[in-house]
Amino acid sequence: MKTQQIIFLLLSSFILNISSFQYDVEMAEKLSAYSLASYCSNSNLLNWSCGKTCKRVEPLIDVKTFENKNEIFYLIGYSQKEDAIVIATRGTLPWSIYNWLTDLSISKVDYQNCKKCQVHQGFYKAFQSIIDSLKIEFNNLRNQYQNSKIYITGHSLGGALATLLVPEIYKLNNNMPVDAFITQGSPRVGNQQFSNWFAENNNFSKMSARITLNKDPVVQLPAFSFPFSFKHIGNEIFYRDPSIKQEYTKCLKPEDQNCSSGVYFATSVIDHQSYFGFGWGSELLFCRRFINKNNKETLT
Structure with a gap:
């Protein structure tokens, strides 16, 4: 009897770890597109006219962008279709020396x-350089769209900035x-304690x-x-193939060897640019x- 109880508890724990956080592929793809x-350039984003990139998702209106002298950037806007305020913090520009130094510190x-x-x-430091401006823009949109949802996203360095941003928007x-x-x-x-704190607060997000x-x-x-x-932090979704959206591994806990921490010789820059x-x-x-x-076309 005790053996059966132990097996049941182990199976229950395994199932809990696999299913204890939600993941919506369509939402993930949408926020990845944002x-x-x-x-994209400020001028194109303000008019939501950045070609294929902008056409992939619902247009944002009331768009505001911010970029400081060190090329740390965010965009914020409102999706009418989603009834959501969308915040996207930008990743590293390949030609930005400052961004690379930020990443390597x-x-x-x-x-x-x-x-x-x-x-x-x-x-x-990069986060602190944008948070005051971002708070102002968020409060302005929140006052205008009081019952809207809130989406936060970011790629690469932008993912790190988004992670630091979530607790502030939560407050x-x-x-x-x-x-x-x-x-x-x-x-x-962050460190172990930072990761634990995120888990204790359920990553400050419904999803x-x-x-x-x-x-x-x-x-x-x-x-x-x-x-x-x-x-x-936890709640990892690990893909082997970027083109097969429905095949992924869920890892509730951080540094799980079943996900990216179990990959050796991770040296593919192409993978970093293929989400x-x-x-x-x-x-x-x-x-x-x-x-x-x-x-004439100009690179900005």
Whole structure:
């Protein structure tokens, strides 16, 4: 009898770990498309006219963008079809030296929102450079669309920024969870205590997913091993093939060997630019172009 009870408990625990967080493929693909759109030029985003990239998802209205001198960027707007405020924090621009230095820094700083929490110094500095502006724009849209849903997303460095942003929007939303928080190819953001704190607060979201893809090297950084000791947050969705949207592995706990942490020799930059089969590299270049008054395309 005891053996049967033990087996039952083990099976129950296994089932709980597999099914204890929601994942919606269509929502994930939609927010990934908004993440990609955040790489486009300001002028194209304000009119939602960034070609294929903008046509992939519902247009946003009342769009606001912000970019500081170090090329840290976000977009925020309202989707009428979704009745949702959408926030997308941009990832690393390939030609941005500052962004690369931000990504490669490995120092930690204290994070005041939770006990003994520390986060990546470069990510946190980048986050602090946009949060004041973002709070203002969010409150403006929240006052205008008071009952709307809230979606937060970001790719690469943008995923790290989105992770730091979610607790702040949670507080601005009267300590109510946002409706969806989904990142693609995010690096590790904080230490063990930070990861635990996120789990304790159910990732501050009704639906959350940290999407990873095959041999994407960015999700392996900064290192988990000592002396670096960074740790991912949980709710991971791991894909082997970017084009097969319905085949993935769910890992509730961070650093699960069944997902990206179990991948060795993760060195594929192509995987980092292939989430949901989008052409992140080629589309980035195209959607940053606009036609000037002389009918010439210019890269912005």
